[in-house]
Amino acid sequence: MAVINLKNRQIECKIVYYGPGRSGKTTNLEYVHRAFKKQVAGRMISINTDGDRTLFFDFLPLGLGRIKGCDVKVQLYTVPGQVKYASTRQLVLKGVDGIVFVADSLTVRREKNMRSLKEMHENLKRMGLDIRKIPLVLQFNKRDLGKKGLPVMSVEKMTYDLNRQLKVPFFPASAISGQGVGGTLTQVLKMTLQYLQQEFKWA
């Protein structure tokens, strides 16, 4: 639910990083926080973590400056991925404008990816949103582990599992080194702003 104020020419939108536990959502935000200093508009807030697990959410505000005459602000959120925090995920998803689904490339996490995507689909439906319409980008994270000899799924397999119906843009990534993180974010922002532009005709 973007806040759009055409009089002051201000836009504020919300991007949520969704995905199974331990897939690297928080790591994505941490990298954005480090690497996009110019766009970062405030502190990254991680509300209560247990070790490195997210219990509530992470939050990072960005300012993109003027786009087509509008001052654009973006709020990035992550959900907690552990199964038991289902209701928190619903809450964080409220008012979402664009989504990054962070999937884990490790073969052992195949089921978890699919289950999490399905759950997200249901949550969106419950909120009256259509997964095929909302700006959505997939990220296949932890690609580096394949090179280290761990069993990971090929991009092709992951596309089949997660994207054969959705057909949305996807990015292989390694959030820990930052590879693919910027590309993912840029793409979701582009799609989200386009979507809002069409919905609200601000440009």
Add this chain to the structure above:
Amino acid sequence: MNLEEKIRLYFKEAEVYRSQSLLDEALDKYRMVEKLIQENRKIQNKKPLLERVAARIAEMEKRCKKENKPAKPPPVSDEAQSLMKEMFSFDDPQTKGSASLGGAIALAQFGQYDKAIEEFNRLLECSELRFEAAKHLLQCWISQRYSDYAISLFQKWKKTKFLPLDQLEALRNQLQGMLKKEGIERDLSDIEVKKTVEPDSEVEDEDILDINSIRFDLPQGPDKGRRVELEVGFQSGKFIKMIIPREEKSLIQSIKPGDLLKQIVFYSPVAIFSGTGFVSSKKEISSGPKRGDYSLEIKIISISS
């Protein structure tokens, strides 16, 4: 791949899963490694290897157990709470003040009950939001396993006609539903003419030490937060009685029967402990040397440490 290589590979895999807190996956792999070592006769000097793997398995099992415990949301800092409130308050243009209601509901959903209750109590003042605030307030107490207290609140509202009759009736249905979810069946009809509901105490009379005095912070009123210390004049098990001198006007005003004091410190000659108390009565003394002072009775509901 020969056996040794296989074991090494699996072990490495398990170590990566462990480092990423993928506990089930790590556990699986460590168990496979253990089995391979045990079953193979060619490996020499098995003992230290097996010990190392067993230690890892034990660690994973311990962490899994912790993880699978039902999660009770931990309390978070004041700053984080205000943030949650702000971030999740969605304005419904139809209702004035609904943004604060949304924020308070979010706090409750995040398990920040104390803060949420404070907000709902504030929202009770606003007549348009009163019903919603009251409903969520009751749910907050029930979620914390204070069902009796929720019932006593409802009883108080009913007695004082705090809400219009149709809303009270709707609220009764809601409350009944919430209680039912917790497995509690209670008849709430005509509750306003029944004896005042007092929350059950978790403590046995004989477990309570003799208490000399108590200390707590005023939960509401103009002097909210002020620290108060009172001497205990009479004790019968979990019921304690104190005298409030008539000069203590703000104290007398801010405490009412039916209030729950969540943080009381109890001083006994042998120990100091804290807990929760329910204000079971407050009466002005009408005769004798203490005439004009107030007598306050508190029922000790739980003891934490």
